[in-house]
Amino acid sequence: EVQLVESGGGLVQPGGSLRLSCAASGFTFSDHLMDWVRQAPGKGLEWVGRIKNKANSYTTEYAASVKGRFTISRDDSKNSLYLQMNSLKTEDTAVYYCARAYNWNYDVWGKGTTVTVSS
């Protein structure tokens, strides 16, 4: 079964850091571009960023709202995707989803992990 499982969410104070993980199974993870998408409470979906595959030099791209604070990485040997979040702000509070990118859409999503930034 194709599956993505996020972990690492929790409560963090403003200015703090958190690292999210996404474990992939059931498909050849290394072949795929992978994204993070978030959803603030009661709000819509927001693209966070992308990491491409080895064939595309593991290039990363970020939304303007997180550029310079968030870093996406991957470990193909562990079938895992990561999101390092630094200098967190209250507006970063959201459910964070990892998603498999396929031909300019997202065909597989995880169930999400909740990040709360609050003092």
Added chain:
Amino acid sequence: QSALTQPRSVSGSPGQSVTISCTGTSSDVGGYNYVSWYQQHPGKAPKVMIYDVTKRPSGVPDRFSGSKSGNTASLTISGLQAEDEADYYCCSYAGSSYVFGTGTKVTVL
């Protein structure tokens, strides 16, 4: 990058058709044929219903269809069913980034 504009809500009776619009700019919706639509039930992850403007993934009922004209994409649900009640989001490639729509709640009366 501003969110794509969708109506906040649409509604219809079972069996009727509803259409959700998604308005962007020439830098996103109008510039690429890479618009996708996602259905999200409360507390669940999104599910792709349409990709590349008009294509339907296997397993998605053919009552879901997509189209685009200029800077506006549309999702039509024909023969509305109770299980179609959900939030729907459009998404467009915007050249090295992606932008989602504001979301539309579909209510089945």
